[in-house]
Amino acid sequence: MNTKPTEPQTSSRLHSVISSLADRLxxxxxxxxxxxxxxxxxxFPLIASLYVSLAKFDIAPGGFKLNFVGLENYKxxxxxxxxxxxxxxxxxxxxxxxxxFGVVVIALAIFMAxxxxxxxxxxxxxxxxxLLVFGLGLITxxxxxxxxxxxxxxxxxxxxxxxxxGIFFQxxxxxxxxxxxxxxxxxxxxxxxxxLLPMMITPVGVAYMFRMLTDTSKGPFTPIxxxxxxxxxxxxxxxxxxxxxILIGDxxxxxxxxxxxxxxxxxxxxxxxxxxxxxxxxNSWQIxxxxxxxAILPVSMTLILIRLIEAFKxxxxxxxxxxxxPGTATQSLTYHAFINWRALxxxxxAAVAYMLLLLVTFFAMIFVNLIRxxxxxxx
Amino acid sequence: MKRWFQSxxxxxxxxxxxxxxxxxLGFWAFIILFPLYWLVVTxxxxxxxxxxxxxxxxxxxxxxxxxxxxxxxxGDLSNDTIRNFINTLIVAPASALIALILGATAAYxxxxxxxxxxxxxxxxxxxxxxxxxxxxxxxxPWQVAVAVSAAVFFILLQTIGRRFKRALGNNDIAFWxxxxxxxPPVAVVIPIYILFQRLHLLDTYAALIITYVTSNLPIVIxxxxxxxxxxxxxxxxxxxIDGASRYRIFSSIVLPxxxxxxxxxxxxxxVFTWNEYLLALFLSSAKVQTLPLTIVAQxxxxxxxxxxxxxxxxxxxxxxxxxxxxxxxxxTRGLLIGxxxx
Numbered sequence: 001m002n003t004k005p006t007e008p009q010t011s012s013r014l015h016s017v018i019s020s021l022a023d024r025l026x027x028x029x030x031x032x033x034x035x036x037x038x039x040x041x042x043x044f045p046l047i048a049s050l051y052v053s054l055a056k057f058d059i060a061p062g063g064f065k066l067n068f069v070g071l072e073n074y075k076x077x078x079x080x081x082x083x084x085x086x087x088x089x090x091x092x093x094x095x096x097x098x099x100x101f102g103v104v105v106i107a108l109a110i111f112m113a114x115x116x117x118x119x120x121x122x123x124x125x126x127x128x129x130x131l132l133v134f135g136l137g138l139i140t141x142x143x144x145x146x147x148x149x150x151x152x153x154x155x156x157x158x159x160x161x162x163x164x165x166g167i168f169f170q171x172x173x174x175x176x177x178x179x180x181x182x183x184x185x186x187x188x189x190x191x192x193x194x195x196l197l198p199m200m201i202t203p204v205g206v207a208y209m210f211r212m213l214t215d216t217s218k219g220p221f222t223p224i225x226x227x228x229x230x231x232x233x234x235x236x237x238x239x240x241x242x243x244x245x246i247l248i249g250d251x252x253x254x255x256x257x258x259x260x261x262x263x264x265x266x267x268x269x270x271x272x273x274x275x276x277x278x279x280x281x282x283n284s285w286q287i288x289x290x291x292x293x294x295a296i297l298p299v300s301m302t303l304i305l306i307r308l309i310e311a312f313k314x315x316x317x318x319x320x321x322x323x324x325x326p327g328t329a330t331q332s333l334t335y336h337a338f339i340n341w342r343a344l345x346x347x348x349x350a351a352v353a354y355m356l357l358l359l360v361t362f363f364a365m366i367f368v369n370l371i372r373x374x375x376x377x378x379x
Numbered sequence: 380m381k382r383w384f385q386s387x388x389x390x391x392x393x394x395x396x397x398x399x400x401x402x403x404l405g406f407w408a409f410i411i412l413f414p415l416y417w418l419v420v421t422x423x424x425x426x427x428x429x430x431x432x433x434x435x436x437x438x439x440x441x442x443x444x445x446x447x448x449x450x451x452x453x454g455d456l457s458n459d460t461i462r463n464f465i466n467t468l469i470v471a472p473a474s475a476l477i478a479l480i481l482g483a484t485a486a487y488x489x490x491x492x493x494x495x496x497x498x499x500x501x502x503x504x505x506x507x508x509x510x511x512x513x514x515x516x517x518x519x520p521w522q523v524a525v526a527v528s529a530a531v532f533f534i535l536l537q538t539i540g541r542r543f544k545r546a547l548g549n550n551d552i553a554f555w556x557x558x559x560x561x562x563p564p565v566a567v568v569i570p571i572y573i574l575f576q577r578l579h580l581l582d583t584y585a586a587l588i589i590t591y592v593t594s595n596l597p598i599v600i601x602x603x604x605x606x607x608x609x610x611x612x613x614x615x616x617x618x619x620i621d622g623a624s625r626y627r628i629f630s631s632i633v634l635p636x637x638x639x640x641x642x643x644x645x646x647x648x649x650v651f652t653w654n655e656y657l658l659a660l661f662l663s664s665a666k667v668q669t670l671p672l673t674i675v676a677q678x679x680x681x682x683x684x685x686x687x688x689x690x691x692x693x694x695x696x697x698x699x700x701x702x703x704x705x706x707x708x709x710x711t712r713g714l715l716i717g718x719x720x721x
Contacts, residue, residue, distance in 0.1 A: 200654075298609075
């Protein structure tokens with residue numbers, strides 16, 4: 001009878017030991033499954049495709065063989081016809097080229113000078129900014145020589161156009177529509193479901209659908225083209241027309257992504273600050289600027305970063321709608337990799353993919369380190 | 380006159396504002412719905428009606444036909460369609476759910492815990508991975524190679540790995556995670572194919588689900604991280620003082636409050652996996668093919684079979700719309716209000 005009261009005590013002590021141990025391990029328990037899952041399926045493909053990009057792929061009896069060729073695949077991307085395909089056709093410099101390039105260089109120099117005059121200069125910060133200035137300088141050099149005159153955009157620049165123009169419109173449209181549908185309007189749930197629809201269609205399906213819609217002789221807008229005297233006109237013959245068509249498809253498809261996340265962010269915003277501001281006589285623009293915008297800024301930054309990474313991989317729309325044409329005018333980098341891949345130039349394909357990785361990493365790093373941190377931290 | 384421009388309460392627009400809102404919403408709804416209407420119309424056409432130019436309204440412009448619907452649902456293609464439909468119904472929700480569970484826990488961990496992985500340990504790890512890959516490619520059985528390099532990793536970790544003081548933070552971990560999505564699928568399909576071939580998992584649900592879970596985890600983590608960081612930490616502190624464990628806090632405070640974010644994120648991952656094409660093309664051959672493959676297969680030697688494609692695209696959207704309608708009401712305002720006041 002004596003032992004009985006002590007029994008719950010020991011078990012509760014054991015229990016508390018276990019639970020405190022479990023609590024101390026909580027940090028690892030929460031994150032380890034994810035880290036292991038990512039390691040399992042990402043490290044191997046990453047290293048394997050890096051090796052493939054340094055090799056020449058050949059069909060051999062009973063399978064394939066890879067011959068190590070070093071940086072050969074990358075070298076090809078910067079010279080000859082592959083160079084024109086990847087970087088674009090460079091036009092000779094004109095005064096305008098120099099003016100635009102000069103303006104960008106001066107802006108970058110001011111950015112650098114402001115950082116150096118700042119007291120908090122660190123080695124990693126300095127190296128990062130030097131890479132940024134160097135990279136942006138090179139990209140500007142490429143763009144000013146390929147955008148106009150006899151220049152022709154390469155797949156790298158075309159991808160940049162898709163990414164930045166697309167994301168700009170998707171975010172603006174997504175935010176406006178989200179702001180409109182969080183109002184207490186009858187039927188707002190109906191609109192929300194409608195606005196989600198494009199995202200639910202498989203990207204290949206969207207691409208085929210837009211190919212139907214943009215057909216100038218059988219598509220639904222044929223009467224409009226005829227009225228404008230554009231019967232023989234085809235998207236496929238006009239580089240910027242074709243790119244616009246692809247961008248419209250991209251915006252149509254991905255605005256819902258921005259929209260729904262922003263709706264959720266606006267909905268989970270506490271009401272009290274807005275109520276207080278209204279009592280104090282703030283107008284709706286002031287409320288948006290000082291309360292709503294700071295509240296949705298972190299989510300917006302994440303959204304833009306995710307879309308940035310995803311948009312760089314655009315391939316279905318150009319592939320299905322225009323087959324990359326006219327010429328190579330609508331080919332994205334992923335499509336470029338895909339063409340090499342289809343031609344069994346697997347090494348060249350992996351090299352393009354790695355250049356894409358470099359480009360995405362560059363912009364994602366800028367975004368995360370400079371824009372995201374600054375905007376989120378100043379709150 | 381003034382009352383036309385005045386709103387009665389927060390978030391209730393003024394009458395004029397309401398009219399303007401409806402105009403914009405209606406316009407965008409039209410832009411969304413018109414292409415879908417065109418799909419519906421095309422699905423009732425036969426090939427000559429598509430080829431001869433635009434026809435807009437069934438029974439007035441052209442005589443609708445059920446040929447394409449019959450072909451897909453009860454005709455020659457029905458076995459394929461139904462099998463692939465069921466496959467998609469299994470793979471997409473399963474991967475979305477697993478990714479959501481894993482990703483939400485990891486996101487919570489990244490918001491509320493502090494991790495300081497040592498740079499030395501990471502390099503040791505990468506070195507050991509390279510070691511195992513090199514030994515496998517030299518012909519050593521992979522079980523042995525992995526075991527040996529794991530052993531080497533732990534020995535090095537205990538001896539050298541801890542010497543290096545430099546460590547990374549949570550933001551670096553998060554960036555590493557999102558960077559897993561940066562390589563285009565074209566570049567990774569062959570390695571993934573070989574990986575699953577070696578594991579004898581090709582053409583199984585497991586291969587598709589594992590691939591989809593890992594490829595969507597970064598998105599779940601990034602989206603959930605933002606939602607979770609908006610949850611007031613005071614609530615968790617109170618619960619912690621009352622003696623709740625981290626697990627308890629996570630499951631009964633954080634998760635219920637993050638429901639809008641969880642729902643939105645679930646929808647995305649569901650949609651992404653539902654619609655994924657390239658990985659499915661490689662990882663499935665017959666048994667576990669998904670619907671996007673059926674759609675692309677309609678672009679046959681005779682040119683795209685627009686009517687069949689339209690039917691398939693429409694069939695594919697229906698289940699997702701149903702799920703979206705069911706889940707939409709969870710993305711509602713005010714879940715946090717009561718909690719903050721209390």
